[in-house]
Amino acid sequence: EVQLVESGGGLVQPGGSLRLSCAASGFTFSSYAMSWVRQAPGKGLEWVSAISGSGGSTYYADSVKGRFTISRDNSKNTLYLQMNSLRAEDTAVYYCAKVLLTTVVPYYFDYWGQGTLVTVSS
Amino acid sequence: EIVMTQSPATLSVSPGERATLSCRASQSVSSNLAWYQQKPGQAPRLLIYGASTRATGIPARFSGSGSGTEFTLTISSLQSEDFAVYYCQQYNNWPPGVFGPGTKVDIK
Numbered sequence: 001e002v003q004l005v006e007s008g009g010g011l012v013q014p015g016g017s018l019r020l021s022c023a024a025s026g027f028t029f030s031s032y033a034m035s036w037v038r039q040a041p042g043k044g045l046e047w048v049s050a051i052s053g054s055g056g057s058t059y060y061a062d063s064v065k066g067r068f069t070i071s072r073d074n075s076k077n078t079l080y081l082q083m084n085s086l087r088a089e090d091t092a093v094y095y096c097a098k099v100l101l102t103t104v105v106p107y108y109f110d111y112w113g114q115g116t117l118v119t120v121s122s
Numbered sequence: 123e124i125v126m127t128q129s130p131a132t133l134s135v136s137p138g139e140r141a142t143l144s145c146r147a148s149q150s151v152s153s154n155l156a157w158y159q160q161k162p163g164q165a166p167r168l169l170i171y172g173a174s175t176r177a178t179g180i181p182a183r184f185s186g187s188g189s190g191t192e193f194t195l196t197i198s199s200l201q202s203e204d205f206a207v208y209y210c211q212q213y214n215n216w217p218p219g220v221f222g223p224g225t226k227v228d229i230k
Contacts, residue, residue: 037219045158045166045209047219061217095165099218106213106220108156110177112165 002026002111004096009116016086016120022079022096022113030054030074033104036081038092039115048094049081053102064090086120093117124148124215126222128208134230141197143225145210150190154214157186157195160224161206169208170195197227205229 008020022034035050049070050059058070069082079096094116097109125148135141145155153173158166168177170186173193183198197204210222 035218044223045211045219045221047217047221050218059218097219104218106154106216106218108168108171108211108213109158109166109219110168110171112167114165 002098004098004111004113006094006096006113006116009094009118011119011121012086013122014087014120017082017084018086018118020081020083020094020096020116020118022081024077024079024096024098027098029072029077031102033099033101033107034072034079035097035099035104035109036070036079037095037097037109037112038090038118039095040089040092043092046092050104051079052104057104059104083118086118088120091118091120123217124151124212124220126210126212126220128210128222128225130225131223132226132228134228135200136230137202138199139230141200141204141227143195143197143208143227145188145193145195145222147191147193147212149215151212151214153189154212155186155188155193156211156213157184158209158211159204159206160209166209200227 003025005023036048051070067085096113098111099107155173157170160166174186207224
């Protein structure tokens, strides 16, 4: 059974940093690209970042480029999102999501984690 | 960037009735369209991909149709567990995740 479990969310002040993790199980983690998708309170879904199965290719939404860094440790079956220079508008539930491909191309997300809440506020 | 729109924003339906949700793309996305269901406090769940293919474990009462710019998700006979928000997503063009604003299906 595929499982994705996020952690690392919490309350952080504007300008602060946070690192999210997503522990994966039930599939060959290194074979699949992964993404982070966020959802602001009461709002819709926004793609944030993606990484290829090998970790060699990474991509970001313009809204987070230069502030967020996606990475993965295939030996630990874990996906990460390092978030720096956080802003109030980054407040959201952050989901990790899996796709059926190794490379990062537009595709549908077949499994999602339960999400972790990040609140940016003073 | 392709813009996805969904209508209506809210659909009030009685249990057992049919629900028809619409999704429109600002330019053709071929059949590269997925539908997700999201219940309060839960993650989205994949329902449909390729515009009309049900994902694993999805009941037959959910069906998708359309291609190009116009798509429809139909729930043939609404069950209590189907009241949720439904999102469409195009995956024909970059970036990887372009979602519609969602349609909330609530109890009439």
